[in-house]
Amino acid sequence: MLSVNHLLGIKDLTLKDIELILETASTFKEVINRPIKKVPSLRDMTIANVFFENSTRTRLSFELAEKRLSADVINFSASGSSVKKGETLLDTVNNILAMKVDMIVMRHASPGAPHFLAKHIQANIINAGDGTHEHPTQALLDAFSMREKLGEIRGKKIAIIGDISHSRVALSNIFALQKLGAEVMVCGPSTLIPKYMKDLGVKVEHQVLRALQWCDVANVLRIQLERQQAQNFPSLREYALYYGINKTLLEKLDREIVIMHPGPINRGVEITSDVADSSHSIILQQVENGVAVRMAVLYLLAQKSKPFD
Amino acid sequence: MLSVNHLLGIKDLTLKDIELILETASTFKEVINRPIKKVPSLRDMTIANVFFENSTRTRLSFELAEKRLSADVINFSASGSSVKKGETLLDTVNNILAMKVDMIVMRHASPGAPHFLAKHIQANIINAGDGTHEHPTQALLDAFSMREKLGEIRGKKIAIIGDISHSRVALSNIFALQKLGAEVMVCGPSTLIPKYMKDLGVKVEHQVLRALQWCDVANVLRIQLERQQAQNFPSLREYALYYGINKTLLEKLDREIVIMHPGPINRGVEITSDVADSSHSIILQQVENGVAVRMAVLYLLAQKSKPFD
Amino acid sequence: MLSVNHLLGIKDLTLKDIELILETASTFKEVINRPIKKVPSLRDMTIANVFFENSTRTRLSFELAEKRLSADVINFSASGSSVKKGETLLDTVNNILAMKVDMIVMRHASPGAPHFLAKHIQANIINAGDGTHEHPTQALLDAFSMREKLGEIRGKKIAIIGDISHSRVALSNIFALQKLGAEVMVCGPSTLIPKYMKDLGVKVEHQVLRALQWCDVANVLRIQLERQQAQNFPSLREYALYYGINKTLLEKLDREIVIMHPGPINRGVEITSDVADSSHSIILQQVENGVAVRMAVLYLLAQKSKPFD
Structure with missing residues (x-):
């Protein structure tokens, strides 16, 4: 099991964490290369992709990873959202979580935004890029x-x-x-x-x-x-x-x-x-591996979120 | 069963309707707090969220309610759509319905827009906010x-x-x-x-x-x-x-x-x-309850749409 | 089986291809008029709707067709995407395909764009409109x-x-x-x-x-x-x-x-x-038939993509 509850940055991971993610990704790479590319692992989870900055490529990769794991997926993009109406980041995320979302994948322009959130919320957070800081x-x-x-x-x-x-x-x-x-x-x-x-x-x-x-x-x-x-x-x-x-x-x-x-x-x-x-x-192998690696991260963090594990 | 075929406004509801919705919502609140948050109730329905005005929060709440009920969900937002190409509201909605959509959740800037539609179409309509009128x-x-x-x-x-x-x-x-x-x-x-x-x-x-x-x-x-x-x-x-x-x-x-x-x-x-x-x-309880209440409304209106009920 | 691997234009189809699509569409029209409007035919496929030009109506029709066939659906729209960051069309599509997408539905402003792609990629392509050329x-x-x-x-x-x-x-x-x-x-x-x-x-x-x-x-x-x-x-x-x-x-x-x-x-x-x-x-019958016809096209092209057929 991972030593962390969130994937905020590589800095926080142990070598063992990284090895575990890479090995789990190997298994998932086999899955997405089978004719049936789906596993039911996260069938009961809802994951919100919260993108305060555009990133079609990364969002698509996460969305596919979530769907391959059979999770329910909600996409939230900042354009035209309550963010523009003066709501704070924490309020926006707390609102999404109050709707019984289990995990947050977040892209934000400000370095440290996901780290700030992780201190204030229960759900697992995956940093999908915070400014020029980590990805x-x-x-x-x-x-x-x-x-x-x-x-x-x-x-x-x-x-x-x-x-x-x-x-x-x-x-x-x-x-x-x-x-x-x-x-x-x-x-x-x-x-x-x-x-x-x-x-x-x-x-x-x-x-x-x-x-x-x-x-x-x-x-x-x-x-x-x-x-x-x-x-x-x-x-x-x-x-x-x-x-x-x-x-x-x-x-x-x-x-x-x-x-x-x-x-x-x-x-x-x-x-x-x-x-x-x-x-x-x-x-192009990097792009393909991206889906497998994101599946691994989602899967391993989901294990941390289940109280009965 | 509800006395109405649409949820256009509270004005049209009887006390019994409101009580029925609140009681049904209690049941669904239990559902979304279980580890498995989904019920198959609307598995065979397709619901279109037709938002002529942005509202990430309300749209997300409806979308989650629909997914928890296992409905198929289609999101239609006005930006970049045929609305800008001079199509009438009724034509836009009739086109969506012709694609075999069963229910319409609509946000519109004009007060009375969903009431107008309800007179001209068969499908059940839920008003997700019409201007400064009702929500x-x-x-x-x-x-x-x-x-x-x-x-x-x-x-x-x-x-x-x-x-x-x-x-x-x-x-x-x-x-x-x-x-x-x-x-x-x-x-x-x-x-x-x-x-x-x-x-x-x-x-x-x-x-x-x-x-x-x-x-x-x-x-x-x-x-x-x-x-x-x-x-x-x-x-x-x-x-x-x-x-x-x-x-x-x-x-x-x-x-x-x-x-x-x-x-x-x-x-x-x-x-x-x-x-x-x-x-x-x-x-935050309001936000959580929003999903349960919307599930109740969708569920109760779906019963009105089925000819064999 | 169709004589083509892509639906780029009507020009490339034989009369027999057209007849086959129309007959298959008749079957699917029955499906979408049943209470249960879904078939599991493409349950193991992932289809990307890649729209470099807005078209809510056509995109919605394809998306519903894909969902009725139980495919996994990914929507990619050019606004705010890597296209604006200077990426070539072929790179964008190759990236989507590297994520193990099986079929591409594409709308593009340039006549011939899907024909160009078809020469360079493996996946089946459906032209959802290329400029003023074909639809x-x-x-x-x-x-x-x-x-x-x-x-x-x-x-x-x-x-x-x-x-x-x-x-x-x-x-x-x-x-x-x-x-x-x-x-x-x-x-x-x-x-x-x-x-x-x-x-x-x-x-x-x-x-x-x-x-x-x-x-x-x-x-x-x-x-x-x-x-x-x-x-x-x-x-x-x-x-x-x-x-x-x-x-x-x-x-x-x-x-x-x-x-x-x-x-x-x-x-x-x-x-x-x-x-x-x-x-x-x-x-309005045209709109309804649009979903059935698109289901037929997706279904028939999917048969061409499976090596074991």
Whole structure:
């Protein structure tokens, strides 16, 4: 059983927790690849997906995971909701819970929002991304995908490349990979790498070729076009030129490395099509594994919520 | 069995109808508090939630009630729909019904919209709020919550406090409470109390302390921030000062009264946090009871729709 | 079994395919008119409704068809999705499919979008409208409704009246009706009839009375108010005067013709209320038949997707 009642961040998990989630996800991956993709495990639970920020992809993945587990699903999105009417976060969530909802999956723009909630409510909470802080299920599916590809994470070298500052994926990945015994490097222009990275025990690199030469896996982050006005680099073309991963770069390496990306990808910006669609890339496997990993997290937290367990 | 085929407003219900709904809701409240919260009652029905106006909270409560009854649920919201393409209300609803939908739950900005529909279509309609007119399921869940707390409504004194003019909750509450034998008072600034209130046989009071001294239950309405431009009072701060319910006011009373609010609440405006979160308040019970009451309404109307009953 | 793996357009179907879909739809029409409207046929399938353009009506019809077949349903709408974040169509759909979705129902603004997808993905695709190109399920439900009303389509005369240029309905109807052995005429102002119509073997007529005198069925298309700025006719009033179908026109005919409309209708523009609500009109039957026809298409394509069939 997990040591926690909520999945707020990877930081709070023990290595044993992570191992348990990854093993349970393996079982569920078999389930979703059978002709009958459903199990009745959460048949009596109601799960609310509470998204204060849009995220079609993550919401869809959670919704499918919940349906595969036979849970009842309620989607709540902030647009046009009582949030705009001046209600507090805690009141909104307490209202949803008063309707006998058993578990909350929440995406929120503010770092720490799910942690705040967890202190004040009974139900289990899963953080589906809190601002630029953590996105724990992404880190877990990334770890699952790496282990599936490489057999073992311990001792492997992982480079996270791109906009580290604005990424909720980077931090969760660093925590997960370090707990699993990997070495982690972050690589990007210095304007996109926070100062505190060195305190986390990760290597920092500004030259992408050197990062690729060092690593077994390159986890390439998305450049968020919508944040381009922040002017952290001169232009997309310049970014692609200095930090974009392309076939030419990969051919300079003396061995094959694994390419990952949390999606959605900007082809031609942080990654070219010949890389994204190559045999190096496990991008679509990450998406598939996302459903299995989320099933595992939901299933394991549901066990914590049942008083008779 | 109910005397009506639709739930358009409390005005049309007999006392026996209301009693039947409240008793049925008691049974369903037990259901949703069991580990297995579902009953197969409406397994063969399809219910469309047709919301021409946003209302996440009410829609969610209906959707959960429908799912607990095992109905198939279809959500139709006006944004981006054929409504914007110039289709009439009747055509929109007839189209939904032609797809073999059995029941319509409708929220509409125009008072009387569900009454108009009821004259022209076969299916059962539940009014989930028509402009500032009626919101019958809110009044029923309020009555259910009062009865649950006080044992009996007959002879009790209920003060409805706040913006009576723009509230769909006030009118439905007055009708329900009077039928159930309560005395009703409305309290607020004169700019927010319609002239016809006296014709309904309710007391009108402008001093909030006097209202609280008189009543057993204070049902505090929401100040709709989005309508502040109407200038019915000078400022939110002034409103809170004269009509906000706070601990100091409650401590001036010689006995404990019950505090209700239909939500979403504006903490510090119509009600302070120390009141909303106190043992006086049954605000979250109202939300929980809302699902049970809506299950009862759906269940009882479904019986009217079956030709073989 | 169908000769195709996708329903991209009527153009690709054989007469035998169309006959099979219409016959299967007859069976499903019986199903949805029973007290228990569901069959377990697609219990193990997950279907994603991927709408890059709003269409409440078509989406609702597909969603109900899917639920009647007991499929798991996922709704993906482009607003607020990764599409806005610069992701390609193929990446978006591949991501959805990686989550183990079995079938894609897609509405897209660009003609040919589903055809492009079909070349690159494994799953079955149903075109729910691609720009002004095809809308095959609409044509199939129109054919189903005509056959239901007239007994037989072969040899019948069908006039499609209105804005042929901007209609995705017209082209699909022409292909379906010609394959089924009907004669087709298009009628409208010359600014709204594309030049290539004559190459398709359809009659072109500009006088609406002559079209009505000729036909057994008039399929009246919607004037899209939102496109009025294109100035293809002087004003709505003028359009209604010259091309609107009203009772007076119908009374000039020597026999009763059938009136159809794909909806949503603009009463008083392309059709008056006394015609839309008359016994000539089978507009609501079209909506009902839409669910049955879509069930047939989903069911028949699902058979093509199962390797063990």
